[in-house]
Amino acid sequence: MKSFAAILILVLILLSAGCTSHPEPAPPDISEYLTPIDSGNLSRELGPVPAGMLTPAEEQDILFMQEEEKLARDVYAALYEKWQIRAFLNIGEAEQTHLDSMTVLVDRYQIESRISNERGVFSNETLRFLYDDLVARGSTSSEEALRVGALIEEIDIVDLQEAMTRTGRQDILQVYDNLAKGSRNHLRAFVNVMGQQGISYTPQVLPQDEYQAIIASSAERGRA
Template sequence: MRKGIIITTAIASGVVITALIATPSIAAMNRGGDPQGTGPTASSSQPYAQTEHMNRMGDGMGSASEMGAGMGAGNRAGMQGDASKGVGMAAGLADVASGTMTDEQKASLTAMAAEEKVAHDLYVAFAEKYDAAVFSRIARSETMHLDAVRTLLERYSITDPTIGLEVGMFPTDASQKLYDTLLAQGSASLDAARETARTVETTDIADLTAASAGVTAPDVLAVYEHLLTASQHHLSAFGG
């Protein structure tokens, strides 16, 4: 969160989940002190290759609502998706115009890639641990979201800091520690995992709202709006 966030204490199966107080936003932590948003040197390795096919899959609850959720007319029309055909956001960007971005906006976009990876990797871990289909469905959505952000990074010649990083690995010590903490919290019980997921989505909503402020580039605005709508759907899916 841009402001401090309190991860509410949850009691599940007799286990008390310790609150994290005044945690910086995931996006801010993932900047890693790189104001230009250039990140480390890119690698040809694609840690998400094993889930790349998911970009063309419907998300059950998530993608159907996201991809068909009125992205608006005009230069956002190309962003509308057809979940039954598995059309992803990245493909839809082909018809959306680019614009200009400030260094600060580029840094926010870079951080957003790491933020989507945090969400994706957590949900993958929870999907493996718990018999709850919501985690695998929304992990597939996060794969599509990261693809869309990566498309923007490529358009604006910004290096993706998540390239070459395996699932559970992150570009800064702070973001790695945050992921590890959230993973440990959500591993206590299914209820704790859902609470952790609600925290992630609430954080995403706050960060996307802040990142959108002042942005004029049509393609960036379109992606941010889509991700914001998606996070709201995900929050509801996790019981928020």
Template sequence: MDTSKSRRGFIKIMGIGALVTATSSFAARRTTKTVTLTDEQKDTLFFIFQEEKVARDVYITLGKLYPEESTFASIQLSEQEHILSAQVLCERYGVDTSDVNLSLEDDFIGQFELHVMQELYNQCIELGQVSLLEALKVGRLIEVTDIDDLERAAEGMPSDVVNTFENLKNGSLNHLAAFEAAISRES
């Protein structure tokens, strides 16, 4: 057995191991860096969190009203993921969401901590009860609003928040396309 080849193989493996360890250690230091948000930025995180709940709850309610339209059912599942993504950010930055009940039980659908979100939910349901077409237009309006709000909310935020908001925005763009297609079918 050629010991120089074995030694080179061993050194190569150890070098790769050291590189992986160093890279992991560097990445860990980078990701554990504490960033402090201003109170305004924390309020923005909570607002986005609640806005995602509005979307989900409106789609649940309108989906029950118009069970023949599958767009509401499929998008409400995605909105649940959006809520969870926003909740992770809130937890990471010390924004209390404990008073927000995310239960899917009827008693908690459409219940909001922020007055403006309660009003938004109520208005969306009122408009959506007019007809299926109006309900789909409500969905379109929610997604357009979400996209605009996410773009504004990302300004000045740390990169992890910006990345999450970008992912949420991409989801909202997909939802918008789904509502546009459903509106075209219904018109």
């Protein structure tokens, strides 16, 4: 019996050695694509410039873009909890600073903010439904989650481009321009992560030529 026990122990040791897990590969480094915005610096920079009066379209755009930045932050938080993909954590933290920069404009023009502190809660009905849809899609697989991240950045880029055509105010344009750079960088980040995992991605909103130009170019930096 003792010899049998010794053999059994030896077999278990060998099996254990054969099942030694290999370390997980390091997550892709996307640090060059992270684009936080210092809202404190932004507020100080814009402070001396008279705010003036907004048009109704400008006010609505500011409120919408503020909630859209919250949408990105909230979706990334939900998908990070689901999949533990570090890109969602890092980009989500940058999105918080983008939300803060829009709040600078809201405060500067003394607009009543519609932002809720609760995740997934939006005053804009379109954004509320979009949040539910994107989280549901991103929860089906980690691959689909990364595609959802890229889609959000595409949507941000298009909406910012349209908002920029409805204002000539340099302070608003500065903030929108910084946010657009951030969205292009975050799109590059998600595509980079997908590429390293062998996942193909086709743009869902942007024209193919504009998408290719973004992906082929280097990371951008904003003013604030």
